Amino acid sequence: NLPYEKIGRNEPVCIADEVPFDIPQSWEWVRFGMISTYSYTKKKINAQNADPKMWGLDLEDIEKGGRLLDQKTVGERKAVGDKTIFDSGDILYSKLRPYLLKILVAPDCGICTPEIVPFKVFGNIVPDYIVAFLKCPYVNTVINSVTYGVKMPRVGTKTMTELLVPIPPLSEQKRIIKKLCEVEPLADNYTEAYVQVAKLNQEFPELLKKSILQEAIQGKLVSQDPNDEPASILLDRIRSEKQRLIREGKIKKDKHESIIFRRDNSHYEKRGSEEVCIDDEIPFEIPENWTWTRLKNICSLIGDIDHNMPKSVSSDVGVLFLSAKDLLDDGTINYTQNVKYISRADFERLSRKALPKKHDIIYSRIGAALGKARLVEIDREFLVSYSCCVVRPLLVYAPYIRYYLESPQILLHSIKARQSIGVPDLGMGEIKKYLVALPPYNEQVRIVEQLEVLLDRCNFKK
Structure with a gap:
């Protein structure tokens, strides 16, 4: 045997x-x-x-x-x-x-x-x-x-x-080949279906996350509360606060500030004395107590550091110096693992325009990480390279803006607007003019709370 x-x-x-x-x-x-x-x-x-x-x-x-x-x-x-x-x-x-x-x-x-x-x-x-x-x-x-x-x-x-x-035996060889010819098309179909299912399983979490974010910024994730203060009043208050900051010399006046309003069922934007219909820019309908505005109109800062690189970079001594790679996929910012440091002199030279603070948003504007937005949740002295910019919301709920910046609507805009042939680069002017669907403040909070619940329940990266 x-x-x-x-x-x-x-x-x-x-x-x-x-x-x-x-x-x-x-x-x-x-x-x-x-x-x-x-x-x-x-x-x-x-x-x-x-x-x-x-x-x-x-x-x-x-x-x-x-x-x-x-x-x-x-x-x-x-x-x-x-x-x-x-x-x-x-x-x-x-x-x-x-x-x-x-x-x-x-x-x-x-x-x-x-x-x-x-x-x-x-x-x-x-x-x-x-x-x-x-x-x-x-x-x-x-x-x-x-x-x-x-x-x-x-x-x-x-x-x-x-x-x-x-x-x-020869006759069995022929029967084997005949049977293989019968089953191979079925096996090929199964293989194709398996590959498609595997691809869908891999892509589904991110696709669902984007779908949830899109629903959120369109006012479809939580119900509207008629008792909420309309977003238009919030926007008026933001304008007043910006005027105060300008008078105190804390921010510079925006020579191109605009106001978006509705008239005759159309959307118009007032830029100085000029009024322009922007219906072709409006991507979707929003609830009545929401309003459209530009990102720059609801922020006291959108900027990046001086583009001159630090003269010296260290792995363990100096002031923390982060880049787009430190915007982690789990929704956080890396402050400790394999990070870089710059000298105090470089820090003082580069930090005049965009020194991050707690509740600011670090937004990646370059390379493969383009479109990532992360909230600064700790008080810590650091700078971030010009691969990112600092976004500082004013009187609006910062986590809402953070999620808004990662929505499919903004991602699509950023991909279309990116510059350069080599490494994709999103200009500061494009970021500042992002259209934002602004809900009442209390609804901003409710939207973020619901987003956190859904993303956590689905075990997604935030």
């Missing part, structure tokens, strides 16, 4: 430790080299001496899994160098990156790259059965465990010829 192998006149040797699985009694184990011409010397030809109308096969013409994508002639491919000749019905096996399973039965004769090994099988063995065998997980595991070459792994001829192949 054990498998033995006899080589030449040598005594039979038990190979039970090599045989990977049991097979039916009518099947036989054989070495791949005994049933194929895989190790035989191949016929070669220089491509320039070949018939230009002949099929010229390259690896790029074969899809992962073995599907033939294209059949170009030698002339069309403008092939050069030595090629291997193959016949119609030969099995074509890619020895380069064998895990890609670029294996098929040649539908025609032609020439191919030396990375493809053409071979025949003996004894009327069904070529498609051998192709199916070479694609099976058992073979894939064996071959890829002994490939050589790190960047361009290949399988050696000795490895291939010593493979143990289970050979069924």
Whole structure:
């Protein structure tokens, strides 16, 4: 009941430790080299001496899994160098990156790259059965465990010829291939569905988060309370507060401040003495007690540091100096892990425009982190590089503005408005003119409370 192998006149040797699985009694184990011409010397030809109308096969013409994508002639491919000749019905096996399973039965004769090994099988063995065998997980595991070459792994001829192949009777080989032809389309459909489901599972949390944020900024997440002070009155109070800060010299007057209002069912923006219809800018309808405004109109600061880089950067001494990479995916700011520090002199030079304070928002305006907004929740002296700007809401609920800046509406605007060909860069002017759907203050608080509950309940990153 054990498998033995006899080589030449040598005594039979038990190979039970090599045989990977049991097979039916009518099947036989054989070495791949005994049933194929895989190790035989191949016929070669220089491509320039070949018939230009002949099929010229390259690896790029074969899809992962073995599907033939294209059949170009030698002339069309403008092939050069030595090629291997193959016949119609030969099995074509890619020895380069064998895990890609670029294996098929040649539908025609032609020439191919030396990375493809053409071979025949003996004894009327069904070529498609051998192709199916070479694609099976058992073979894939064996071959890829002994490939050589790190960047361009290949399988050696000795490895291939010593493979143990289970050979069924010819009639059973044909039945196996017929059944495989029936089930492979179903398996392909399942694979495609599985990939789509896996992708959806990966993307769903972020998509749902964006959907919740969009509902929030449109006034659909919590109900409106008629007892809330309308946002228009809050906006008047913000304007008065800004005037006071201007008189005290704490902020500079905005020469381009605007007021958005409704008239005749349209939205207008008053800029100085000019009134402009901005209906094409308004992205959605908002509740009656909400109002539209520009981000700069509800902030006392939107700015970044001087773009001159610090003269010296340290890993452990000086004043904390953060960047966009420190805006973490869990909704917080990293103040401690692998952070940088700058000298006191650099700090004094760079901190004149945008020194972050508690309740400010750090907003990323550059690179892959573009659009991230994080709330400063601690009293700590630090600066943030010009990869980010500091947003300081005035008399509005800062957490609401933080979430608003991460909403799909603002993200879409920021992607369209980003500058530069290299690293995407969002200009300060674009950030300042963001349209904000402003709810009453109490509703801002309720929206954030509900957002926190939903994001936490769904175990999302805030």
